[in-house]
Amino acid sequence: MYLDLKYRLSDAVCSVSTLPNIESISSYCGRYIDGFIVTIELMLTTCLCGFILAIGIVAARVGKVAPLRWLAYIFSYVFRGTPLLVQLWVFYYGIGGLGAETLGPLWVFFSSAWAVGFLVLTLNHSAYASEILRGGIVNIDRGNADAAYTIGMSKIQALRRILLPQALRISWPAYGNELVLVLKGSALISTISVMDLMGQTRTIFARNYDLNAYAVAAILYLFLAGTISFFIYCVERRLNKPYR
Amino acid sequence: MKLKSLLFIALSGITTVVNADKLRIATEGAYPPFNNIDSSGELVGFDVEIARALCKQMERDCELVAQDWDGIIPSLLNNKYDVIVASMSITDERKEKIDFTDPYYSNYLSVIASGHDVSMNNLGKKNIGAQRSTIGSQWVEDEFGSRASINLYDTLPAAFSDLKAGRIDAVIADYLPATEWLNENEGYIFIADKIDIGDSIGIGIRKGEDELRSALNKALEGILKKGVYEKISQKYFSTNIY
CATH class of the missing domain: 3.40.190.10 (Periplasmic binding protein-like II)
Known part of the structure; x- marks a missing residue:
């Protein structure tokens, strides 16, 4: 159902598009748009889930419970300290190679290349995002939290109403940067057989051996990065409104 | 002074790489039993032995390198090596970019x-x-x-x-x-x-290198006639795959 919709959209785009009028490229329009949609899919889902996860990690890192604090620290240390490519291969071929029986219910996350790509990108993104957000929180004057507690807010309330909104404002530009990095990092999932924009491009190149194939992909990535930057800019303006 | 000598070392390194006499042959190195890298890091397999036999037949020094499959044709075109012996199928799409020798087995x-x-x-x-x-x-x-x-x-x-x-x-x-x-x-x-x-498997070379192609074809004929090909084939597949 969803898949049908996706392919319809892709066909519609190609029927009106004017991709470079080079025969060896234009005949692959469907592939490009199919891959483009997969990349957007992954971008949206990983950023959303990664952000939610990041808030949990931040809460653990600035919280009072020592074991949780250590766990959160180790998590972000491991995911920020190893290359994304290594993480993908460890999860896909390493852990995923154990098979459905050994992994039990966890197999959902390993059953397809897309699922592993989503899982690893989400974990990776949440590790970086949590550090960025934590930086924002640490930079808020201590008095804000004290004032919140004084008027009777709980820890969660103070985090949600006072600290996170301010932390978000401070860390938003760095976070925007991280979103673009997720986009570029997502190209690596083509190595575990996901047909994202990069995966489709490599397959196109394998057929026509025309280096323009990569140029088209680069333009599409630039377009996406530009869209993300514009989104970041709009949100930044909104966040800064009360301070101008 | 130090910088100069370093530069000299670096440059002399480059010149040995583009040594024209050696025939540079690429294979994938991840396609057993045709081409693979063994535990000691050596390239082994049917393609590798065929390549060595061809060099011996042509009486030329050869250097074998491993190259990822994705980039094996682009790197040939960029002159990183001269020959591909990597169980490559002869297809029309590839023929637009490179030339092939006579097939050396069927797939x-x-x-x-x-x-x-x-x-x-x-x-x-x-x-x-x-x-x-x-x-x-x-x-x-x-x-x-x-x-x-x-x-x-x-x-x-x-x-x-x-x-x-x-x-x-x-x-x-x-x-x-x-x-x-x-x-x-x-x-x-x-x-x-x-x-x-x-599907036939051929040896890939850059377009226009007809001299090299006829030399390789002649060498292939030679190792087939001499039974060298058969020996290698028997070793890997217990049959002649030509």
Whole structure:
């Protein structure tokens, strides 16, 4: 159902598009748009889930419970300290190679290349995002939290109403940067057989051996990065409104 | 002074790389039993031995390098090496970019799966794995369309390991590597063993190097006549695959 919709959209785009009028490229329009949609899919889902996860990690890192604090620290240390490519291969071929029986219910996350790509990108993104957000929180004057507690807010309330909104404002530009990095990092999932924009491009190149194939992909990535930057800019303006 | 000598060392390194007398041959190194890297880091396999035999026949010094499959044609065009001996199928698309010698063996496609619920009739609805940029992957896409559930891998062993993990139902591979893998892995069967798509394997060279091509063709003829080819083939496949 969803898949049908996706392919319809892709066909519609190609029927009106004017991709470079080079025969060896234009005949692959469907592939490009199919891959483009997969990349957007992954971008949206990983950023959303990664952000939610990041808030949990931040809460653990600035919280009072020592074991949780250590766990959160180790998590972000491991995911920020190893290359994304290594993480993908460890999860896909390493852990995923154990098979459905050994992994039990966890197999959902390993059953397809897309699922592993989503899982690893989400974990990776949440590790970086949590550090960025934590930086924002640490930079808020201590008095804000004290004032919140004084008027009777709980820890969660103070985090949600006072600290996170301010932390978000401070860390938003760095976070925007991280979103673009997720986009570029997502190209690596083509190595575990996901047909994202990069995966489709490599397959196109394998057929026509025309280096323009990569140029088209680069333009599409630039377009996406530009869209993300514009989104970041709009949100930044909104966040800064009360301070101008 | 120090910088100058360093520069000198670096430059002299470059000149040895572009030594014109040596014939530089590329193979993939991830395609057993045709070309593979053994535990000591040496390139081994049928393609490698054929390449060495050809060099001996031509009485030329050769240097073998491993190159990822994806970039094996672009790097040839960029002059990183002169010859590709890597079980490459002769296809029209490739012929637009490079030239081929006479074929040195014929290839068939096979489909491998874990059980009987996969057949040639329902293959299009299953998750299929293949190596990217191979004749097998093109065959699958031509047969079932680019939107069928096809997973493309950088190497053939990666596709096989995903079949074992249970993420895909079938793998399309060339017949001889598939046979080799089946011998080592129990519980898997041929759904189709020899699909004849008229595929011949040739040696790839840059366009316009006719001298090199006729030298390679002559050498190939030579090792076939002398029985060197047969000996190598028997060693790997217990039969003559020419």
